[in-house]
Amino acid sequence: MLPAVFMSLAGVMVMLGLAALWQSLRSAFGGGPALTGDVNTGLPERAALLAEKRTLLRTIKDIQFERELGKLSDEDFARLDQAYRRRAKAVLALLDTDIEPFLARAERDIAEAMGESGEQGPYRRGGSTRRQKKGKGKGKGAGKAARRPAGVECPACGVENDLDAQHCKACAARIAPLVCPSCATENDPDAKFCKSCASRLDGGDDEE
Amino acid sequence: MQGIDIPSVGNLLLGAALVSAGYTFMVSVASAGRPHLLRSARFGTLATVALVATAVFVLAYAFQAHEFSIRYVARYSDRSMSATYLWTALWGGQDGSLLWWTFLSSLYIGGFTIWIGNKFRTMQPVMFATLMSVVIFFIVLQLFAANPFATTFGAAPADGEGLNPLLQNYWMAIHPPCLYLGLTGWVVPMAFVTAALVTGQLDEAWIHGARRWVLLAWAFLSLGNMLGMFWSYEELGWGGYWAWDPVENASFLPWLTATAYVHSTMIQERRGTLKVWNVFLLTTTFVLTIFGTFLTRSGLIASVHSFARSDIGIYFGGYLILLCIFVFTLIGYRLPDLRDGRRIGWVQWVVGASIGIIASIVLVLAEVAVSWWARLLIIPVGLVAVGLLKAIEVLRLDVLRRMPRVSARSQRTLESILSREFAFLLNNWILLGMAVFVLVATTFPLLSEVLRGETVTVGPDYYNKWMVPFGLILLLLTGIGPLIAWRKATGKNLLQAFAFPVALGVVMFLAHLLAGSSIGFPPFVPPDEIYETWVGVALGKVYSVTPLISTTLCAFVIATVLQEFGRGTWVRMQSKKEFVLLALFELVARARRRYGGYIVHVGIVLMFWGFTGAAYDQESESTLRPGQSLTVGDLDFRYDGVRMETDTNKRAVYTDMTILRDGHAIATVEPAKFVYRSHPEMPTTEVAIDTTPSRDLYVIMSSVDPATRRGTFRVIHRPMVFWIWFGGFFLLFGVFIAALPKLSEMLASVESSPRPRRAAAVGLATLLVLAAAAAVWALVPSGASAQSDSSSTLHAGSVIIEDEEERRLFSRLLCECGDCQRLPLHTCGCSWAEGMRAELRGRLARGDDVNVIVSDYRDRFGTSSIAIPSDEGLDRALWAVPVAAFVFAAIGLVVRARSAVRLANADTAEAAAEDDVVDEQIDAQLEDELRRFEGD
Structure with missing residues (x-):
């Protein structure tokens, strides 16, 4: 009896393994269901911010409790509390402003994927958008096979513009990537803060 | 299943797993920024896991179906073995245990792959590549050096050689898998740390991600070590629980570094500092798990557990070297980021180098100098050295002051030596000190053989004597750490925090000092000197006062934990107007990590309590005729007679003994000898243990002559052993509390239904419950009789010791x-x-x-x-090198801390001047978040 059990277990396992392998190969060649990602956890900067927020909130609670326990003098508590709150507020502000451009991009990607699914799988546009953004030769873009579209859609109104357009011809929204003045990172056109160094982008936007 | 060529199928599966792992490795490396490849890598990982599992099941099938054409099956099983032992034989020998090891790693890897989903997307490519590299190594090892599917030469034998009777007991089914789970579990944290280093995302995010995986591996490692102790104590029949065998050391070393990591991450989370250190500790833990396997698998060091000397050592050696080079290059590459852009100044290099040079000069002098005046040179050299260090330190401080102030530095440095941060640093110092000590002692035989061609043995007594002072310091710090305030403890804090624990410690001290002797636990025990030199005398002195110090410290630490729980509950009762029990429950529920940690501390204290009992062991040995008795302390052991029982696979000789106190029988025990049919030349000794919380009576029947009925017995009276197992249970319970996901978190994730997360949470909880249940079941004191289905001793024959x-x-x-x-x-x-x-x-x-x-x-x-x-001679280096490193580390720690404190105090004055940005909306949002935030 037992030998048969083990043999069937092995059989099940090998089936699972082959199925997974097939899925893996299919994905590698661009097949499979469309990719979805959770904005809250999928984006590294954002995940880090969320984690930091949690840590800060916990720390603030913790030092309150420690003061009640008498492990922290009032003066120390005031100083610590102030420092942590200052940082927490900065994080909250970043989290608030951070999400808009991603939502816009997601909408755009979805629209594109829905529009021309088929020939090269669902990631083609994602890849090409990235290439467009990092166009100046940072060169980590997706496969060379992905062809560029004829134009670029405005993130705000969806009208197709020329590839080199800086602003939308229909609604004047910004299309070209925003280069951070302090660290030169390319950000999404409508970013308010730099995703890398968090400097303000919307105020000091003086390159035009 | 006739007609299937199992060995070929097995080899094919291993080959397929290797191909799949290699493919996944390449895909993951290429998947940075390409989500479709990342998904491909995820499925590839799962495929690899499934293929490894298939290989394990095929081998299991081969055992069950008696496929003796496979060499491994023929060597480790025979037709008479039960299905259970056929299953445990999977990890009974070298080749199979490597496959089993790979399988358990794969279980973690599979769980991790499902758990991670879309989290840490940018880190995932490196994570999968790391995991696959480990799998690739182990499969290569099996395919080329230790193939579990290798065939026998010539025709398949009619029957196998059978499993060693020592391994035919139920512990074989529990202890190795647990320990392996503890050792293999570190691949996942290792994947996190490698990914953090490669991608440069060195903030606290990866620490949060890895936290539960670390706790899981830590729990299994602790459980595995404890079960090893228990097995050794119950089954091996030599009377002790820890023999400092290289294999035991190999699993103790990662436990030490992992424990240090668990503590020091708290500082990083709280203060954003110690990044390099944490990365170092975690990678070291992983490297040590591999190193331990290497040590024991290669047969380089003699050990009870060791497998035959084989050529896999060279593979392990190569892998270890590659691993170390890779990891430490990576850390070196990221050092500037880890140190927040602060470079390592030349001054720091000079400090490090001078400390090294001075240490070597002192050691060389102490070693080489033949006359007393040469040894006296140490004093001027030492003075010059201290002066030099002082000068360098002043210079360094000066340089640092003139450098531009790094923003938020005041957040990152130590503000006082009397602070929780510093207590954590000391805790790391002692744990690492112990690790270095054990590491040096474990590898010393090897070093000695290589360096001077002499083999030496480092016996358990060496460790037992030297580890005592280390252990006592650790116990003291366990008490001090939680009491002292973060950042800076003031006189008032200290008084408030320490009054009760110190008082309780003093009460215990006096009680033990005055009343100990009258209840059989004298405060001092006779010194046992392992050397004839001053070191031996000093160690002997420490050893003789150990019981008193240890009980005092135990009381002190228990009091600190009680106080922590009590104060917290009291504060909640006051502020929230809650009832006592509710307040206690809410307190723990809202800060599970902290209070779980305290429960772990209780477990550690109870274990120390049990270890302390070893100082009072009493032992007696004698040959008796039925009716005669043997006396240990105030107990008489009367030998009543011998009886024989036979069952299908063995012949058992039981001897009945009655334990009497003042003429009243208090228990009966029946130590025995089993003779298995398959191995009649290896009779096994079955000890009998009578357990009460205050003492174990450990009875070994060394030999009995069925004809004359004369039996030789060894009886050990071991106080407090019970508390070791009980403490172990507490420890696991504490980890369980600390790792338990919050209920609302679990419910929330069930509702919003990212399934993987729920599955992981439920899976983790189940695993921990199972682990705790297994521990409870395993640690329930057994009755005073021989275990019915077990073995064994390594020490057959009888030994009589007179005094x-x-x-x-x-x-x-x-x-x-x-x-x-x-x-x-x-x-x-x-x-x-x-x-x-x-x-x-x-x-x-x-x-x-x-x-x-x-x-x-x-x-x-x-x-x-x-x-x-x-x-004397080079042998002295065995203790001198680690102790010197330990002392120098302490000096370095204090010196660095003092300068950090000075810098921080200079900084805070400036920092206080910074003003706040006022934004009412954000203020309100923060208040709101704080109100809603509960626990972690």
Whole structure:
């Protein structure tokens, strides 16, 4: 009896393994269901911010409790509390402003994927958008096979513009990537803060 | 299943797993920024896991179906074995245990792959690549060096050789898998740390991600070690629970570094500092798990557990070297980021180099100097060195002050030596000190063989004596750490925090000092000196006061934990107007990590309590006729008779004994000998243990003659052993509390239904519950009878020891008959040992000194014949190097901390001047978030 059990277990396992392998190969060649990602956890900067927020909130609670326990003098508590709150507020502000451009991009990607699914799988546009953004030769873009579209859609109104357009011809929204003045990172056109160094982008936007 | 060529199928599966792992490795490396490849890598990982699992099941099938054409099956099983032992034989030998090891790693890897989903997307490519590289190594090892599917030469034998009877007991089914789970579990944290280093995302995010995986691996490692102790104690029948065997050390080392990591991450989370250190600790833990496997698998170091010497050592050595080069290059590459852009200044290099040079000069002087005046040179050299360090330190501070102030530095430095941060640093210092000490002692035989061509043995007594001071310091810090305030403790804080615990400690101290002797636990025990030099004397002194110090510290630490729980509950009762029990529950529920940690501390204290009991062991041995009795302390052990029982696979000889106190029977025990049919030449000794919370009575029947009914018995009275197992249970319970996901978190994730997360949470909870249940089941004190279905002793035959001096002498000498590796004369039962004991008894009777006899023995049989290396020549380096490193680390720590404190105080003055940005909306949002935030 037992030998048969083990043999069937092995059989099940090998089936699972082959199925997974097939899925893996299919994905590698661009097949499979469309990719979805959770904005809250999928984006590294954002995940880090969320984690930091949690840590800060916990720390603030913790030092309150420690003061009640008498492990922290009032003066120390005031100083610590102030420092942590200052940082927490900065994080909250970043989290608030951070999400808009991603939502816009997601909408755009979805629209594109829905529009021309088929020939090269669902990631083609994602890849090409990235290439467009990092166009100046940072060169980590997706496969060379992905062809560029004829134009670029405005993130705000969806009208197709020329590839080199800086602003939308229909609604004047910004299309070209925003280069951070302090660290030169390319950000999404409508970013308010730099995703890398968090400097303000919307105020000091003086390159035009 | 006739007609299937199982060996070929197995090899094919291993090959397929290798191809799949290699493919996944490449895809993951290429998947940075390409989500479709990342998904491909995820499925590839799962495929690899499934293929490894298939290979394991095929091997299991081969065992169950008696496929003796496979060499491994033929060597480790036979047709008479039950299905359970056929299953455990999977990890009974070298080749299969490597496959089992790979399988358990794969389980973690599979769980991790499902758990991670879309989290840490940018880190995932590196994570999968790391995981696959480990799998690739193990499969390559199996395919080319230790293939579990290798075939026998010629035709398949009709029956196998059978599993060693020592391994045929139920512990075999529990202990190795648990320990392996503890060791393999570190691949996942290793994947996190590698990914953090490669991608440069070095903030706290990866620490949060890895936290539960670390706790899981830590829990299994602790459980595995404890089960090992329990197995050794219950089954091996030599009377102890920890023999400092290289294999035990190999699993103890990662436990030490992992424990240090668990503590030091708290500082990083709280203060954003110690990044390099944490990365170092975690990678070291992983490297140590591989190193431990290497040590014991390669057969380089003699050990009870060791497998035959084989050529896989070279593979492990190569992998280890590659791993170290890779990891430490990576850390070096990221060092500037880890240190927040602060470079390592030349001054720091000079400090490091000088400390190294001075340490070497001192050591060389102490070693080489033949006359006392040369040794005196140490004093001026030392003074110059201290002056030099002081000068360098002043210079360094000056340089640092003039550098531009790094923003938020005041957040990142130490503000006082009297702070929780510093207590954590000390905790790391002691744990790492212990790790270095054990590491040096474990590898010393190897080093000695390579460096001077002499083999030496480092026996358990060496560790037992040296680890005592380390352990006491650790226990003290366990108490101090939680009490002291973060950042800076003031006089008022200290008084408030320490008053109760210190008072309780003092009460315990006085109680033990005054009343200890009258209840059989005297505060001082006779010193047991392992060397004849001053070091031996000093260690002996420490050893003799250990019971008193240890009980005092135990009381102190327990009081600190009670106080923490009590104060917290009181504060909640006051502020939230909650009822006591509710307040306590809410307190723990809202800060599970902290209070779970305290419960772990309680477990550690209870274990120390149990270890302390070992100082009061009493032992007696005698040959008796039925009706005669043996006395240990106030107990009499009456030998009643012998009886024989036979079942299908063995013949059992039981001896009945009654334990009497003042003539009243309090228990009966039946130590036994089993003779298995398959291995009649290896009778196993079944000990009988009578357990109560205050003491264990450990009865070993060394031999019995069924004809004359004369039996030889060894009885050990071991106080407090119960508390070790009980403490272990507490420890696991604490980890369970700390790792438990919050209920609302679990519910929330069920509702919003990212399934993987729920599955992971439920899976983790289930695993921990199972682990705790297994521990409870395993640690329930067994009755006073031989276990019905178990084995065994390594020490067959009988040894009779007449007095303590003999025991001391024999424990320091090893049997030199050539077969009994590492067995000291006081346990070895072979005839050579018997003859040698008789000879040495003669010398003792003539009044020769123990030390003289030991050194004569060494001259006669070489350095490897004594259990503890001497305290002279290169042997001294065995303790001197780690102790020197330990002391220098302490000095370095204090010096660095002091300068950090000075810098921080200079900084805070400036920092206070910074003003706040006022934004009412954000203020309100923060308040709102704080109100809603509960626990972690």
